[in-house]
Amino acid sequence: MDQPISEFINTDDFGQSATYTASGGSPATITIIFDNEFFLSTIVGSGYENTNPTALCKTTDVSTATNGATLVTDSVTYYVIGVQPDGTGFTKLILSTQN
Amino acid sequence: MAITRQTIVNNLKTLLQTITIANGYYTALGSNVYLFRTIPMQADELPAVVIFDKGENIDTEGVTGSVNVWNRVLNVTLQIVCAGSTVDTTVRKLITDVYKAIGTDTTLTSTCIDVITTGNQIEIEQESKLIAGASLDIIIFYRTNKYTES
Structure with missing residues (x-):
């Protein structure tokens, strides 16, 4: 199961390197597929131009992920605010630039 | 001739634009005030406040006043938006600043009878x-002549 996932998330294609640090843990270099698409936040009826950063990871790389873990990629530090394993070996981390 | 409702919202905008740190407020909300x-x-546009004078009730035909006067109740919503790592604290400061500003001129330069929150x-x-917002409801009481502002 792990071999196809590694082939899917690799730096030769859409993957990129990131430093993942679990809460209370040590930094580890992992490969992720990063996305940061536009997101229109609506707050009390007003719109705000936001983005919705996510990182698709191998579940084995982030198996202990909890909210508050950090991920540094492209020199930007993101905080994990959501952990979404899909049950097939991938986990999507929902990220924010603010903790 | 100026429309009273327009003058009122213009004066409210001007009043909210006085919210600056130099004027003794917690925030510089006055830099971004919109109608x-x-x-x-x-x-880079935050914090901001948007003024919506969405609805109005009119007491006509002398139910509580003169037959030639409309007693008007303007329902205004102020939408505040801010961003940052401490938005909960910031939004409370913004609310406090808006109330303080309104309290300095509850007749909006003598264009209305009163402003209540x-x-x-x-x-x-x-x-x-991380973003936060607050919706503040205020009511503005004013009078005009019946059917015409003149």
Whole structure:
């Protein structure tokens, strides 16, 4: 199961390197597929131009992920605010630039 | 001739623009005050407040006043938006600043009888940026001549 996932998330294609640090843990270099698409936040009826950063990871790389873990990629530090394993070996981390 | 309702919202906008740190407020909300803004805001435009004079009730035909006068009740919503790592604290400061500013001129330069506040609601949301907003409801009482402002 792990071999196809590694082939899917690799730096030769859409993957990129990131430093993942679990809460209370040590930094580890992992490969992720990063996305940061536009997101229109609506707050009390007003719109705000936001983005919705996510990182698709191998579940084995982030198996202990909890909210508050950090991920540094492209020199930007993101905080994990959501952990979404899909049950097939991938986990999507929902990220924010603010903790 | 100026339309009283327009003058009132213009004066409210001007009043909110006095919210600066130099004037003794917690925030510089006065830098970004809008009337009926519909386009989304960007990070460098926050904190901001948008004025919506959405509804009005009119007491006509002398139910409580003269037959030639309309007693008008303008329902205004002020939408505040801010971003940052401490938005909950910031949004409380913004609410405090808006109330303080209104309290300095509750006749909006003598264009209305009174301005009263009826409450507020706070919302917080997080994607890439943490943002917060508050919706403040105020009621503005004013009078005009019946059917015509003249």
